[in-house]
Amino acid sequence: MKLATWNVNSLKVRLPQVLDFLAAQTPDVLCLQETKIEDDKFPFMEIIAAGYQAICCGQKAYNGVAILSRNQAADVVMGIDGYADPQKRVIVATVDGVRVICVYIPNGESVESAKYKYKLDWLGRLNNCLKLELAKYSRLAILGDYNIAPEDRDVHDPKLWEGKVLFSEPEKSAFKELVALGFCDSFRLFEQAEKSYSWWDYRTNGFKRGFGLRIDHILLSAELSKRCKSCSIDRDRRAHDRPSDHAPVMVEIEI
DNA sequence: ATGGCCTGCAACGCAGGA
Secondary structure, eight states: OEEEEEEOSOHHHHHHHHHHHHHHHOOSEEEEEOOOOOGGGOOHHHHHHTTOEEEEEOOSSSOOEEEEESSOOEEEEESOTTOOOSSOOEEEEEETTEEEEEEEOOOOSSTTSHHHHHHHHHHHHHHHHHHHHHHHOSSEEEEEEOOOOOSGGGBSOHHHHTTSTTSOHHHHHHHHHHHHTTEEEGGGGSOOOTTOOSEEOTTTTHHHHTOEEOOEEEEEEHHHHTTEEEEEEOGGGGGSSSOOSBOOEEEEEOO
16 A cells, blocks of 8 residues: 655646656555645546545645545544644545545744744644544554654754754654654655655755755554555655655555 | 745735745
């Protein structure tokens, strides 16, 4: 089973690239973030024509998540239970016996920002949600844009990023607390190339200069970790004409 | 280089991203 995640930074713009990704990688599940499209405008026809089903939780202009899957998605939940967040950042479903949580964790803007407080609060709510899901499902995967680089090796210049949003201690602690619930960062189960990142800034010509961060992650429960055979970043997609600023991340699990 | 771009919305500049 292949599970993938990709922050597409507008599904409308990136739809051809998403269809190309589906054809090239044939994932069983693809989690999308920053679709930036309302549900009634979601490109269901094109996705279905590609052999996939889709569930979505979107809004106008900002945020928005979706899960594309070859097989039927069951027990769908939009958002975090008991948290009336107007920002559409979470969609959950069971596919092929795996509980899939697609997350778009807030960016935070800067450590001084009100959005940073929202991010930390949001992470607390996600932590509670994962606790409950883990009690119900042993095969659990959380895929998405976490907007947190967990370790020095996930940052092109840790000195430069020290204390900054995406790499501040409270964010890294919150990430560790999620993992400590009983997950593993699937990317680190395997030997990886140095300077492996999933996001590069548009502005700094970041991709060409290797100015990147690893902020898109796939956390797996113990039950899935022991069956995980690979985790990779499809970094070549970032070199595409008119790319998303994020590259897809994918795991293969033997089920 | 204190800089650089991309997207959507609604206008011809802003918010937001990270």
